[in-house]
Amino acid sequence: MFGTSLEIKTPEQILRMREAGLVVADALAAVRDAVRPGITTGELDRVAEDLIRSRGATPSFLGYGVPPFPATICASVNDAVVHGIPGRQVLAEGDVVSIDCGAIVADSDGQGWHGDAAITVAVGEVPDTVTELMRVTQEALWQGIAAARVGGRVGDISHAIEHYLHHQGDYGIVEDYTGHGIGTEMHLEPDVPNYGRAGRGPRLKRGLALAVEPMVTLGTHQTRVASDDWTVVTTDGSVAAHFEHTFALTETGIWVLTAHDGGQAALERLGAPYGGS
Structure with missing residues (x-):
């Protein structure tokens, strides 16, 4: 079912997206558990692809875009913000790596439904400033999701993220890359x-699904694309963090499709209505 420019899902279609979201959640958990000094980002990619395919799902990222993305996950290390290509890079003690992952689950008609989420993981011990960067970025994600209401506006989510981060310290909020609608396409x-x-942008409707993904740095908000035509890095070399979830607006509230608990714990903590089933 499609609204004017916005893809509005039926409850049954949201259930298919929940299936995809749980595949993504499990893949990210497996990759997080595999992160250690000495492992390569390519090895992490294989962990994610094996899990996704074992569930009968398809990686969203593999072959996506121009030039075609060559992997299942984005693995962005230290000053890489997003879209890092996994390969021979060896993770070392003190690194941080953002893992972005997507999966497609097909319904009985063969229509694919997407889930998309990201986490940032410390490799061993990292400086307190980096630990705090990761904390505030993840909390900014939840603040944004919790601001979503049927009848509200996309700007309500954006403002909640920015407002929270500005009250946490002098962080760079990446502007050139954003969250997005999601469903039959990533x-x-x-x-x-x-x-x-707040109060600006498209109106939020029941059945709308969004991927929210704050990208935050210890320095500038400015970025550039590396020579591989994919990896986005900070222009000043500062460390970045990235967290993402896919959620849908249901009859009863917010359902975080890529969180194992549907987002219930965080939403209740923030006083937002939980809409899972």
């Missing part, structure tokens, strides 16, 4: 920036 309208004014 990237749909609307864009969901990580900054902005």
Whole structure:
């Protein structure tokens, strides 16, 4: 079912997205458990692909875009913000790695439904400033999701993320890359920036699914694309963190499709209505 420029899902279609979301959640958990000094980002990629395919799902990222993305996950290390290509890079003690992962689950008609999420993982011990960067980025994600309401606006999510981060310290909020609608494709309208004014942007409707993904740095918000045409890095070399979840607006509230508990614990902590089943 499609609204004007926004893809609005039926409850049955949201259930298919929940299936994809749980595959992504399990893949990210497996990769997180595998992170250690000495492992390569390519080995982490194989962990994710093996799990996704073992569940009968398909990686969303593999072959996506131009040039075609060559892997199942994005593995972005230290000053890499997003879209890092996994390969021979060896993780070392003190690194941080953002793992972005997507999966597609097909319904009985063969239509694919996407889930998309990201985590940032410390490799061994990291400085306190980096630990705090990861904490505030993950909490900014939940603040943004909790601001979503049927009848509200995309800007409510954006403003909640920016407002929270500005009250946590002097962080760079990446502006050139945003969250997005999601469903039958990985990237749909609307864009969901990580900054902005409340009450602005497209109206939030029941059945809308969004991927929210704050990207935050210890320095500048400015980025550039590396020579591989994919990896996005900070221009000043500062460390970045990235967290993401896919959620849907249901009859009863917010259902975080890529969280094992549906987001219930975090949403209740923030006083937001939980809409899972």
